[in-house]
Amino acid sequence: MVEREPHGGLPPQEWLAIFQDSAEAKLRHQFSSDEDAGSLRSLTFEDRADGVWAIATFAMHSVKDVTFIRSQRVMPDLSSEWDPDFAAMLFETHLIEWFHVEAKRKTPDPSGTVRN
Numbered sequence: 001m002v003e004r005e006p007h008g009g010l011p012p013q014e015w016l017a018i019f020q021d022s023a024e025a026k027l028r029h030q031f032s033s034d035e036d037a038g039s040l041r042s043l044t045f046e047d048r049a050d051g052v053w054a055i056a057t058f059a060m061h062s063v064k065d066v067t068f069i070r071s072q073r074v075m076p077d078l079s080s081e082w083d084p085d086f087a088a089m090l091f092e093t094h095l096i097e098w099f100h101v102e103a104k105r106k107t108p109d110p111s112g113t114v115r116n
Contacts, residue, residue: 006079022088037061051075066108069115
């Protein structure tokens with residue numbers, strides 16, 4: 001079992017709730033900018049054997065008719081070192097970087113989706 005005790009002593013569910021609120025706000029703000037215009041469709045969590053993963057589903061105006069899905073393990077990876085607000089900022093940064101460096105250049109699968 002993966003250690004899931006967040007840095008700073010917050011209970012795991014509280015850390016995840018704060019992270020989700022902060023990450024959603026940060027991503028919506030980023031997607032409202034001209035250079036990264038898009039929309040966040042969902043931010044969900046998946047509890048796996050190796051930890052808790054955040055899964056963001058989003059669309060970008062610059063790449064029509066494509067859905068992007070990026071998943072990142074946040075517990076314990078981000079939660080063991082960072083408070084939830086800072087971890088949310090890192091998640092947002094990683095997602096936007098992934099889109100610009102890799103995702104927008106990939107060919108979508110038959111359903112029109114690009115995943116990391």
